[in-house]
Amino acid sequence: MSTTQSPQDEIAAIQATLARHDEDLERIKxxxxxxxxxxxxxxxxxxxxxxxxxxxxxxxLRAVNERLDAHTDILNNHTERLDARAAAQANTDREIAxxxxxxxxxxxxxxxxxxxxxxxxxxxxxxxxRVGNLAGTRYERRVARIIFRRPSRTIGLSQPQxxxxxxxxxxxxxxxxxxxxxxxxxxxxGDLLDSDIILAGQNAAGQNSYAVVEVGITVSSNDINRxxxxxRTLTTATSTQCSAIVVGSEIPExxxxxxxxxxxxxxxxxxxxx
Numbered sequence: 001m002s003t004t005q006s007p008q009d010e011i012a013a014i015q016a017t018l019a020r021h022d023e024d025l026e027r028i029k030x031x032x033x034x035x036x037x038x039x040x041x042x043x044x045x046x047x048x049x050x051x052x053x054x055x056x057x058x059x060x061l062r063a064v065n066e067r068l069d070a071h072t073d074i075l076n077n078h079t080e081r082l083d084a085r086a087a088a089q090a091n092t093d094r095e096i097a098x099x100x101x102x103x104x105x106x107x108x109x110x111x112x113x114x115x116x117x118x119x120x121x122x123x124x125x126x127x128x129x130r131v132g133n134l135a136g137t138r139y140e141r142r143v144a145r146i147i148f149r150r151p152s153r154t155i156g157l158s159q160p161q162x163x164x165x166x167x168x169x170x171x172x173x174x175x176x177x178x179x180x181x182x183x184x185x186x187x188x189x190g191d192l193l194d195s196d197i198i199l200a201g202q203n204a205a206g207q208n209s210y211a212v213v214e215v216g217i218t219v220s221s222n223d224i225n226r227x228x229x230x231x232r233t234l235t236t237a238t239s240t241q242c243s244a245i246v247v248g249s250e251i252p253e254x255x256x257x258x259x260x261x262x263x264x265x266x267x268x269x270x271x272x273x274x
Contacts, residue, residue, distance in 0.1 A: 007068055007103065010110045011061055017117050018054060025050060057113055064106055064113075071099050137167060140196055140215045143247050143269050147197070147213065154267060156243040157201030157211055164198040174200070181237035188233045195230050203241060210234050210242040217271055219248035219255050228262045 025047060032043040078092050085092075144165055147155060164170040170193065178189060192198075197213035212234055214227040223246045231244035244264040249271035259266045 007064070007106055007110055010107070010114065011065055011068075014057070014061060014110070014113055014117050018057065021050070021054060025054070053116070057116060060109070060113060064109060067102070067106060071102060075099060139217050139249070139269075139271055140165075140167065142272060143213070143215050144197055146269065147199075147247070147267070154265070155199065155211055155245060156203060156265065157199055157209060158203075160199045160201035160211070162197065163200050163210075164193065164195065166194060166196050174198075178237055183239075184233055184237045188237075192230055192233050192237070195226075198234070208240055210238065210240060211245055212242060213245045213247060215247045217248060218250040219246050219252070219259075219266070221255060221258055223248070224255060224259050224262055224264050227264050231264075 028043060028047055032040050032047060035043060075096065078096060081092065144162060147160075162171075163174040178184075178192065181189070184192070192212075195212050196215045199211040199213065201209060201211075203209040210231075212227055212230045214223045214230075216223040227244040227246050231242045234240075234242040244262070245267060246259060246264055247267045247269050249269060251266060251268060256266060
C-alpha cells in the first residue's frame, strides 16, 4: 500500500475495485447461465467463492471506515480543546498518540485488504479468460456446423469436407500427408495443426483445393495473420492451392481492410444468443 495515501484514499480505491468486480461477476454469471451443465457447476463454485470474498472485504472495509470516522471525530474534538485547554495538553498528546497507533494498525489492515483485493482481481481475470475460451469453443463448433451452407463462391470450395478441427479429430490420410511433408518444418507442422478448421474440396476450376479457417468472435489482426500464414504452409506441404478464411461475429472495419490486403476471405457468422 502506498505511504502517500490516506486511509480514506485507500478505502475509496478498494471500493472502486470492488465495484468493477461486481460488473465482472455479473458478466461471469451471465456466461455461467449460457454454459454447459458441467462447465456451469465449475463456474458456480468460482462465483460463490468470489462473492464470499467480496462480501467479507466489504464488511471489513465498513468496520474500518467506522473506526476511522470515530477517531476522526475524536481528533477534531481534541483540536478544538487544545485551543481552549492548554493545561490538558499532556493527556491529549497521549490520546492522540494512541489514535495514531490505531490508525497505523488500520493502515496495516488496509494493506492486507488491498492484497486480497488484488488476488480477487487476478481470479476474476483468470475466470473471465476461461469463460471467454469456453464461449470461443462453442462459437467455433457452431461455425464448423454451418459453414457448409455458405455458397462455394464464399468459401472458395465446392463439396467441402472437414479434414481437421482444433478441438476434434484430424483425418487420418490428411495427417499422414502432413507428417510425410519434407517441405515444412516441425514448427510449421505443429502450427498447421493448431488451425481452427481445415477444409478440402474443389475450387472453381474443379481442382482439389484446401481452405484454412480461423475463427474469432471478434476478428483480430492475429486471426488474419494466422489464416494467411497457415494457408501458405499448407500450400507448401501439399503443393495444392489453399485459401485463407477468417470467420467472426464482429469484424472491425480496419480488420476488413487488413484481410483484403492479405488476400484473406472474410465470412460473417452471428454469435448465437442462447
